[in-house]
Amino acid sequence: MRIPCPFCGDRDSLEFVYRGDAAPERPDGEDGLYDYVYTRDNLAGPMREHWYHAQGCRNWLIVGRDTTTHEVFGARLAKRAGQ
Amino acid sequence: MRYSLTSLLWNAISGQTGWRPTWRAAQPRDGYDVIIVGGGGHGLATAYYLAKNHGITRVAVLEKGWIGGGNAGRNTTIIRSNYELAGNEPFYEWSMKLWEGLEQSLNYNAMVSQRGVLNLFHSDAQRDAYARRGNAMRLNGVDAELLDEAAVRRLAPFLDFEQARFPVQGGLLQPRGGTARHDAVVWGYAHAASELGVDIIQNCEVTGFLRDSVGAVTGVETSRGVIRAGKVGMAVAGSSSRVAALADLRLPIESHVLQAFVSEALKPVLPNVITFGAGHFYVSQSDKGGLVFGGDLDGYNSYASRGNLPVIEDVCEGGMALMPMIGRARVLRSWGGICDMTMDGSPIIDRSPAPGLYINAGWCYGGFKATPASGWCFAHLLAKDEAHDTAAAYRFDRFRTGHLIDEKGQGAHPNLH
Numbered sequence A: 001m002r003i004p005c006p007f008c009g010d011r012d013s014l015e016f017v018y019r020g021d022a023a024p025e026r027p028d029g030e031d032g033l034y035d036y037v038y039t040r041d042n043l044a045g046p047m048r049e050h051w052y053h054a055q056g057c058r059n060w061l062i063v064g065r066d067t068t069t070h071e072v073f074g075a076r077l078a079k080r081a082g083q
Numbered sequence B: 001m002r003y004s005l006t007s008l009l010w011n012a013i014s015g016q017t018g019w020r021p022t023w024r025a026a027q028p029r030d031g032y033d034v035i036i037v038g039g040g041g042h043g044l045a046t047a048y049y050l051a052k053n054h055g056i057t058r059v060a061v062l063e064k065g066w067i068g069g070g071n072a073g074r075n076t077t078i079i080r081s082n083y084e085l086a087g088n089e090p091f092y093e094w095s096m097k098l099w100e101g102l103e104q105s106l107n108y109n110a111m112v113s114q115r116g117v118l119n120l121f122h123s124d125a126q127r128d129a130y131a132r133r134g135n136a137m138r139l140n141g142v143d144a145e146l147l148d149e150a151a152v153r154r155l156a157p158f159l160d161f162e163q164a165r166f167p168v169q170g171g172l173l174q175p176r177g178g179t180a181r182h183d184a185v186v187w188g189y190a191h192a193a194s195e196l197g198v199d200i201i202q203n204c205e206v207t208g209f210l211r212d213s214v215g216a217v218t219g220v221e222t223s224r225g226v227i228r229a230g231k232v233g234m235a236v237a238g239s240s241s242r243v244a245a246l247a248d249l250r251l252p253i254e255s256h257v258l259q260a261f262v263s264e265a266l267k268p269v270l271p272n273v274i275t276f277g278a279g280h281f282y283v284s285q286s287d288k289g290g291l292v293f294g295g296d297l298d299g300y301n302s303y304a305s306r307g308n309l310p311v312i313e314d315v316c317e318g319g320m321a322l323m324p325m326i327g328r329a330r331v332l333r334s335w336g337g338i339c340d341m342t343m344d345g346s347p348i349i350d351r352s353p354a355p356g357l358y359i360n361a362g363w364c365y366g367g368f369k370a371t372p373a374s375g376w377c378f379a380h381l382l383a384k385d386e387a388h389d390t391a392a393a394y395r396f397d398r399f400r401t402g403h404l405i406d407e408k409g410q411g412a413h414p415n416l417h
Helices: A033-038 B005-013 B041-054 B089-100 B102-106 B124-139 B149-155 B182-195 B240-245 B309-322 B324-328 B371-384
Strands: A002-005 A009-012 A017-021 A046-052 A060-066 A072-077 B031-037 B059-062 B117-121 B145-148 B170-174 B199-201 B206-211 B217-222 B225-234 B253-265 B273-276 B281-285 B290-301 B331-342 B348-351 B357-361
Touching (some): A002 A060, A017 B290, A046 B290, B031 B041, B031 B217, B041 B059, B041 B182, B041 B357, B041 B371, B089 B371, B102 B182, B117 B124, B124 B145, B124 B170, B149 B170, B182 B371, B206 B225, B225 B240, B225 B371, B240 B357, B281 B309, B309 B324, B348 B371, B357 B371
Parallel strands (some): B031 B059, B031 B225, B059 B199, B117 B273, B225 B357
Antiparallel strands (some): A046 A060, A060 A072, B117 B170, B145 B170, B206 B217, B217 B225, B273 B281, B281 B290
């Protein structure tokens, strides 16, 4: 798999650290914390994921990828995700 | 039919015409006492023990494809009970005891070979950790021997003992560990369960659950019609999240791909199962002669049943670092299996929040060795509605209550267990 890092360009996935589904958002209080930490949708198909470019620009990315084919659709910086 | 020396001899002189199918091909009936979703080793073992131990024979095993076509056919066939934590060790030792009597019980040759499992250590700290694990095993009545370097040299002289970076200092040996023939385990359980009246229904995909007015599960919708059931158990590790989602459940599980490999057939070179302590590499030699080996998960969520090249390179590097003699053996095949990775690396055998639906899931990449005990304990749960003593820790809600069984101490990072 190659991941199109917006800062470094197309890079081998070996340079990245995987951190799973990007959808869960940390709740403010204890309500929902169990689900945030422990349960997953575990999607079969397209999924938005967090990847960290540890051996590159050290940016956190949100990568679109299909879990049934490993096809990568694209990547953007996670810190710009809300904008 | 019953397999015996007499049946073997009779067929030898009668042109091999007396054999009948190992199990019955069954058509779905309208309803059953228990339906097991998933015709892998765990599902078939569950059906067998339901019939044998609890007298429940109105049981159907529903399989989307063909039995044993999923992870039961994709593992590296290792059996062992060398766990450390109290929630795990009695369960896996019960499984080992069942392996030891399996062939007589099933009347089927599963080629169980107790050739020993040797976990190598490469530093003082790792020796201490393995000594502690060995002590934990012995406290549970399990065989464990801490070997020094000289003893490992006698057992496996071909290892790279003087390697500068990871010298082999010794190993923890479980002599009763070993391997079993994965397909024969599936066929053996299918054979024995079918003899006791269990219906094994292949090419029958579960597409939904029947729910009553209070939400209890009362049957399944399948590609071959609706089938009612008193209880439904799911044993579909790898796809647990997808099947559970049909009952509106969200599991503490991620699906990851684990690759395995086999080399061309060689003359006997490996005396037992050997694992590398300084990297992730484990290897045994099949009776056919191929080296069967594997390593780490690829590390990202996947349902693809195949992995990528970086992990293949990493696994082969581990093999070369440990036993350079295998460097000229060619890899014949590699494949991937989808693993139910839980948030603490341990499985779930429990009631689900939906009444009538029971879950056997989360086997991570250690499900094969657990097959007999998993079936035994899941059958106990389905029949008696209470957990078997050896599986009492495998609760569905343990992540909420904090009673985790985290053998590796990695926390809620499924790809690291």
